[in-house]
Amino acid sequence: MQANPILVQTIRGNWVENRHRGAMVLADAEGQIVASLGDTDWPVFPRSAIKSMQALAMVGAGAIERFALSDEDLALACASHHGETDHVAGVTRFLGEIGLAADALECGAHAPTNPAARSALRAAGEEPSALHNNCSGKHAGMLSVARALGVPPEHYVDPDHPVQQRVRAAVETVLGVALTTERCGTDGCSIPTYAAPLSAFAGGFARMATGQGLSPELGAAAMRLFDAATSHPHLVAGTGHFDTLVMEAFGGRVMQKGGAEGVQCGAIRDLGLGYAIKCDDGNMAASQAMAAGLLLAVARPDAKQTALLQRYARQIITNVRRREVGMMAVTDAVFEAFGC
Amino acid sequence: MQANPILVQTIRGNWVENRHRGAMVLADAEGQIVASLGDTDWPVFPRSAIKSMQALAMVGAGAIERFALSDEDLALACASHHGETDHVAGVTRFLGEIGLAADALECGAHAPTNPAARSALRAAGEEPSALHNNCSGKHAGMLSVARALGVPPEHYVDPDHPVQQRVRAAVETVLGVALTTERCGTDGCSIPTYAAPLSAFAGGFARMATGQGLSPELGAAAMRLFDAATSHPHLVAGTGHFDTLVMEAFGGRVMQKGGAEGVQCGAIRDLGLGYAIKCDDGNMAASQAMAAGLLLAVARPDAKQTALLQRYARQIITNVRRREVGMMAVTDAVFEAFGC
Numbered sequence: 018m019q020a021n022p023i024l025v026q027t028i029r030g031n032w033v034e035n036r037h038r039g040a041m042v043l044a045d046a047e048g049q050i051v052a053s054l055g056d057t058d059w060p061v062f063p064r065s066a067i068k069s070m071q072a073l074a075m076v077g078a079g080a081i082e083r084f085a086l087s088d089e090d091l092a093l094a095c096a097s098h099h100g101e102t103d104h105v106a107g108v109t110r111f112l113g114e115i116g117l118a119a120d121a122l123e124c125g126a127h128a129p130t131n132p133a134a135r136s137a138l139r140a141a142g143e144e145p146s147a148l149h150n151n152c153s154g155k156h157a158g159m160l161s162v163a164r165a166l167g168v169p170p171e172h173y174v175d176p177d178h179p180v181q182q183r184v185r186a187a188v189e190t191v192l193g194v195a196l197t198t199e200r201c202g203t204d205g206c207s208i209p210t211y212a213a214p215l216s217a218f219a220g221g222f223a224r225m226a227t228g229q230g231l232s233p234e235l236g237a238a239a240m241r242l243f244d245a246a247t248s249h250p251h252l253v254a255g256t257g258h259f260d261t262l263v264m265e266a267f268g269g270r271v272m273q274k275g276g277a278e279g280v281q282c283g284a285i286r287d288l289g290l291g292y293a294i295k296c297d298d299g300n301m302a303a304s305q306a307m308a309a310g311l312l313l314a315v316a317r318p319d320a321k322q323t324a325l326l327q328r329y330a331r332q333i334i335t336n337v338r339r340r341e342v343g344m345m346a347v348t349d350a351v352f353e354a355f356g357c
Numbered sequence: 358m359q360a361n362p363i364l365v366q367t368i369r370g371n372w373v374e375n376r377h378r379g380a381m382v383l384a385d386a387e388g389q390i391v392a393s394l395g396d397t398d399w400p401v402f403p404r405s406a407i408k409s410m411q412a413l414a415m416v417g418a419g420a421i422e423r424f425a426l427s428d429e430d431l432a433l434a435c436a437s438h439h440g441e442t443d444h445v446a447g448v449t450r451f452l453g454e455i456g457l458a459a460d461a462l463e464c465g466a467h468a469p470t471n472p473a474a475r476s477a478l479r480a481a482g483e484e485p486s487a488l489h490n491n492c493s494g495k496h497a498g499m500l501s502v503a504r505a506l507g508v509p510p511e512h513y514v515d516p517d518h519p520v521q522q523r524v525r526a527a528v529e530t531v532l533g534v535a536l537t538t539e540r541c542g543t544d545g546c547s548i549p550t551y552a553a554p555l556s557a558f559a560g561g562f563a564r565m566a567t568g569q570g571l572s573p574e575l576g577a578a579a580m581r582l583f584d585a586a587t588s589h590p591h592l593v594a595g596t597g598h599f600d601t602l603v604m605e606a607f608g609g610r611v612m613q614k615g616g617a618e619g620v621q622c623g624a625i626r627d628l629g630l631g632y633a634i635k636c637d638d639g640n641m642a643a644s645q646a647m648a649a650g651l652l653l654a655v656a657r658p659d660a661k662q663t664a665l666l667q668r669y670a671r672q673i674i675t676n677v678r679r680r681e682v683g684m685m686a687v688t689d690a691v692f693e694a695f696g697c
Contacts, residue, residue, distance in 0.1 A: 020360035020378070027618075027639065030542025032552045034402050034618055035639040038360070038378070062374050125677035150677060202370025203682040212372045278367075278374055298638035299367065299375040337465035337490060342543040 021055035025303040029343040037303035039296040046229035048220035054354045060212035061295040066276030068155050069095040069242045073187040076238040080165035091245035092252040093154025099255025100129025100149035111157040115164045122147035123174045124156045124206040152206035174207040192217040215293050222291025226284035259305045266322045279304040285316045310347035314355035361395035365643040369683040377643035379636040386569035388560035394694045400552035401635040406616030408495050409435040409582045413527040416578040420505035424454050431585035432592040433494030439595025440469025440489035451497040455504045462487035463514045464496045464546040492546035514547040532557040555633045562631025566624035599645045606662045619644040625656045650687035654695035
C-alpha cells in the first residue's frame with residue numbers, strides 16, 4: 018500500500034520535527050471528485066464528524082415535528098459540545114421536550130471539554146454528568162427517535178436497537194454506500210461507528226449542504242440541519258474551537274465539523290462542494306491545519322476569514338516560557354492540489 | 358523521500374483507525390547498526406531523551422566532585438520528572454548544594470505532570486513553580502556546571518553561554534557527530550536542541566551504558582549516570598510512567614528515556630546495545646509501543662518484564678464508559694526486524 022502524502026509538518030527552529038500524512042477530498046453532490054490528495058477510497062471511521070448525518074434518523078421517525086424540535090435542539094444533535102452552560106441547559110431542555118431526563122443518556126459522563134466550565138464544576142464540588150459529555154446532544158436526538166418510534170429507549174446505543182438501525186440507514190442513504198459490520202467499531206460515546214471510503218463523506222456533505230441527490234423530505238431536513246448548525250456555531254462545539262470559529266466567520270456558507278482521531282468534514286454550500294479529511298495518525302491539530310488549508314484554497318475567504326484560517330493552517334508553537342519555538346504548517350502539496 | 362514503515366497501528370473494533378510511521382535502530386558502542394527499520398540517517402531532535410548525555414557536561418567542569426553530587430542528584434539531572442514530592446524536594450536540595458535556589462532556574466513553570474501532585478498543589482492554593490517543571494533537575498545540573506566553571510549563571514539556557522557550549526560539546530563527544538546550528542531548535546524548557554541522525558543516538562546510548570568508545574574519565578561518568586538513573590527510576594520520570602516501570606522491571610540492565618514528540622532512547626547494558634526511536638508524527642504512546650516492541654524482541658525479558666512490555670506493545674483503548682473498544686499495537690514489522 019502506497020503511503021499517503023505529507024500534508025502537515027511541524028518545524029522546530031530551522032528543522033522538521035514531525036510529519037503528518039493523510040488524505041483529503043473535495044466532491045460535489047453527485048459524488049464527483051473535484052480535487053484530492055492521498056488514498057480517498059480507503060475506509061475511515063468518521064466518528065463525530067457525521068453527527069449531522071446521524072441526526073437525519075430523526076426525520077424518518079418523525080421526531081422533529083412530533084416534538085416540535087427547535088433549531089437549537091438540532092444544532093445540539095449535530096454537536097461535539099464543550100459542556101458550557103448553554104450546552105448543558107440546551108440538552109436538558111431537549112430531553113424535557115421528549116419527556117426524558119439525563120438518566121436516559123447512555124453516553125457516559127466526562128468532564129466538560131471547556132477548561133472554564135471544568136474548573137467551575139470542580140469549584141462547585143460537582144461531579145461531571147452525562148449532560149457534560151460532548152455527545153449528549155446527539156444522544157438526546159437518538160432518544161427522540163426512540164420516543165417517536167414508540168420503542169423502549171433502553172440500550173439505544175446498541176447496534177441492533179431500532180434507533181441505531183435507523184441511524185445507520187440514514188447515513189447509508191446520504192453517503193450512497195452500504196455500511197458493514199466488517200468495518201465497525203464502538204465510538205467514545207458507546208454507539209457504533211462504521212468505516213466508509215473517505216470520498217463518500219465528501220459527497221455526503223455536499224448533499225447535506227444542498228439537499229441535492231436526496232429525496233425532497235430528506236433533502237429539506239438535511240438543509241435544515243445544515244442551517245441549524247451554521248446558525249448556532251457555539252452550540253456545535255464551543256468557545257474558541259476551530260469548528261465554531263469557522264462557522265461563525267463564514268456566516269452560513271460553510272459547515273465544518275471535526276471527528277475524533279483526525280477527521281474533518283464539511284461543506285461550502287454556495288459552491289455545492291463537500292470535503293472530508295483524515296490525518297493518518299489521528300492528530301487533531303494537524304487535521305485542523307489540513308481543513309484550514311483546504312478552505313483557504315477553495316472557499317474564497319475574505320480578509321477576515323483568511324486571517325482566521327491562516328492561524329490554523331500555520332499554528333505557532335510556544336514553549337513553557339511562551340517563546341515562539343516552531344510552527345505546525347500545512348504543506349504546499351495541499352495548496353497545489355486544491356488551489357484554483 | 359521514501360516513507361518510513363508503519364510501526365504501530367490503532368485498531369477500533371475490527372478496522373484500522375490510525376497508522377504511525379517511524380524509524381528505529383539498535384547499535385553497538387562502535388556505532389555498528391545491529392538492526393533497523395526506516396530512515397535512520399535522518400536527523401531528529403532528541404529532546405529530553407538525551408538528558409543523561411547532556412549531564413556529562415558536569416564531568417568536564419568538575420561539578421560532580423566539586424559539589425559532591427549524589428546519585429539522586431545525577432538521576433534528577435537525567436530526568437523528565439513528574440513534579441511529585443520526591444522530585445521537588447530533590448531538586449531543591451540539589452540547588453542548595455550548589456548555593457542556589459529555585460529563582461535561578463530558567464526553565465519556566467508548569468503544573469506537575471503527575472495528576473495527584475497537580476491536584477494537591479491546586480488544593481493547597483499554590484501556583485506551579487519552576488521546581489515542578491519536568492526539566493528542573495536537568496537545569497539544576499546545568500547550573501552546577503556554571504558554578505563549577507565560576508561563570509555567571511544568568512542566561513545559562515542561551516546557546517552561546519559557556520554552559521550550553523559545554524553541553525553541546527559533551528553530546529557531540531558521546532554521539533561522535535558534530536551538532537550544527539543549521540538543524541537547531543529551542544526545547545520546551547528554553548535550552549537549544551540539535552537534530553542528529555537517529556542512528557547516532559543508538560550508538561551514543563550503547564556508549565553511555567558501557568563506557569566503551571569514551572575516554573576513561575568520561576566513560577566512568579557515563580556509567581555512573583546510567584547507574585544513577587537505573588537505580589532511581591522514580592526520580593527519572595514518575596509514578597506509573599513507562600520509563601520508570603521499565604527501569605524498575607529490568608533492575609539496572611536497561612536504561613529507557615523518552616523525549617517529547619515521539620522519541621525513545623535507551624540501552625541494554627549486558628548486550629552492549631543502545632537504541633533510538635522516532636515516531637514520525639510525534640505520538641508518545643505510539644513511540645512507547647515501539648520501544649516496548651523493541652525490548653520484547655531484543656532484551657530477553659523474563660515473564661514479569663514481558664508482561665509489562667506487552668501492556669505497552671498492545672495498549673488497550675477504552676471509551677468513556679470504560680468499555681474496551683480497540684488497541685494501539687506495534688506491527689509485525691518490528692518483531693521481524695528486531696527479532697532474534
